[in-house]
Amino acid sequence: MAFRATNHVKNAMLDALATLFHQGTIEIYSGTQPSDPRAAASGTLLARATVQAGAFAPGQPGNGLEFDAAVGAVMTKKSGQIWQYKGLADGTAGWFRFTVNAGDSGEAADTETVARLDGRIGTTGADMLLSNLAIKKDATGTIDAFEIDFSEWL
Numbered sequence: 001m002a003f004r005a006t007n008h009v010k011n012a013m014l015d016a017l018a019t020l021f022h023q024g025t026i027e028i029y030s031g032t033q034p035s036d037p038r039a040a041a042s043g044t045l046l047a048r049a050t051v052q053a054g055a056f057a058p059g060q061p062g063n064g065l066e067f068d069a070a071v072g073a074v075m076t077k078k079s080g081q082i083w084q085y086k087g088l089a090d091g092t093a094g095w096f097r098f099t100v101n102a103g104d105s106g107e108a109a110d111t112e113t114v115a116r117l118d119g120r121i122g123t124t125g126a127d128m129l130l131s132n133l134a135i136k137k138d139a140t141g142t143i144d145a146f147e148i149d150f151s152e153w154l
């Protein structure tokens with residue numbers, strides 16, 4: 001028999017995830033997403049998303065990304081918070097890694113000590129949508145929508 005959960009349980013799980021990744025960042029990479037978030041980052045680091053592309057210091061509050069409380073087993077970026085990135089290199093976005101506020105070296109890691117959330121980037125049908133996958137050094141781009149949907153899970 002498979003586990004099944006109500007939306008109340010799913011919302012609580014998502015809210016715990018939001019707490020874990022509170023004030024974290026999204027790193028945007030070129031290439032193909034690694035098969036496992038324990039793996040070292042692959043591709044070129046093209047950009048790091050923060051609030052309004054502001055400066056970010058690992059372990060410090062400020063400019064880290066936040067989520068609204070989950071509703072209907074879906075968690076979305078915080079309303080009114082502008083998630084932007086400033087290009088660090090030229091390239092085509094292929095995947096992202098959401099990292100916690102403490103920061104992440106990007107190296108291979110033990111899943112018991114490092115929290116990571118990896119996903120595909122695309123203009124449609126991906127985990128994170130961008131209107132343009134071309135990242136240009138020093139150019140600013142916006143992540144208009146970001147959601148984690150548990151409605152089909154469990």
